[in-house]
Amino acid sequence: MNKNSNTYQILYAAVMVLLVGSVLALIYMALKPKQNENIANDTRKQILSALHIAAPDDSQVKEIYEKHIVQDLLVDYQGNIVDSAQNVAFDVNMKKNVKLAERQLPVMKCKMDDGSVKYVLPVYGAGLWGPIWGYIAMNDDGNTVYGANFSHEGETPGLGARIADQDFQDLFRDKHLFQQGDFKGLVVLKKGQKSPTGAEQVDALTGATITSRGVSDMLADCLAPYEAFLKKLQDEPQVEVPGEITNVVKPQ
């Protein structure tokens, strides 16, 4: 058969594409459950890391997560709880950036070993090369940041990728989202610059201007809708929801 005839070439290409396509689809389907499990586990690890809880090894992540995260909540931008089913906040797809009025804001309520209660708020935004996301753990005063964890898909190693480093994340600890009762959020700014709105600030990463700005924008974008919810927390530290744990120590 003539190797250079049109029929041969077209047939060759078609058969090759079909074959390769089906092989890839098979492999993808075979590995999907394992991959999903890895991704979910990784998300749990990130949430725990925002709470400064370290899992000794990967197999225990799920167990430790379920021990600490006592309730998942969905709130609306007015601070009302709309849902509190199991894993409802964990399963929220942060990529779907719906309109503010319709946005369902996930909150994970956590009980620490010392009995204190924290609230984890997921954030999602854009870095230089791709999406960045993170988890902000709040104290139950609705104002003080307890911890933060950031992840990214493909920021430059050694530069933007450092948002995932502990050193950077530790800078967020004990920052306040409210100034004199007004919601200001947090900004990431070059050292020496002053935030015009009076928000508390975190030093940006050298050589990673755009990623740092991305973190700043992400925080502005994703934390502001929680204003009403956080205010409610300040008024009344224990949000009363069905299925509430009762024996939690109230902070003074």
Place this chain on the structure above:
Amino acid sequence: MLSKKNKEALFNPLSKDNPVLVQILGICSALAVTASLEPAIVMGISVIAVLAFSNVIISLLRKTIPTAIRIIVQLVVVAALVIIVQQILIAYNYDVSKQLSVFIGLIITNCILMGRLEAFAMHNSPWPSFLDGIGNGLGYTIILVIVAFFRELLGSGKLFGFQVVPQWCYDHGYENNGLMILAPMALITLGCIIWYHRAHNKELQED
């Protein structure tokens, strides 16, 4: 199994015919993934696997591939293998796959692959092609590791993520060289390695 010709296919790419140093292929990823050692090594292993298997597959198909669409056929084979490697990494070594992120996908565009497929696998039988793939992959990995060693050591004071420059040095005014983390210094490091390599291999020197 290892005739003289096969030995050449396997060992020449390590030094005398190194894909990075002599053929100047695969520079792009050599700059991108060498900021620290671990991703450099995983990248090297991935390239060895993809290169060896794509060489074998293309070599098996070489008599059936229509000349006009051979580049496309090669690309499809390479892309399929890269996707398989990527999916396996996500399923079994999630942390590393996260670190390498886009770079695994970029193996597809690694010039070494197309270069070896065109230059070797299209004209040789599967076994020498396999050895050629392993050899070139190793040659690439060695250079990656050398560059990554210097970049991680001088740029972050670490090796494999462990601190090796003692705190004492920092207390006495030593600073990590932030420039080493950036791509330009990877290129300069690579240039120095090529310089050293040529200086010790007279037959590679051009007039």
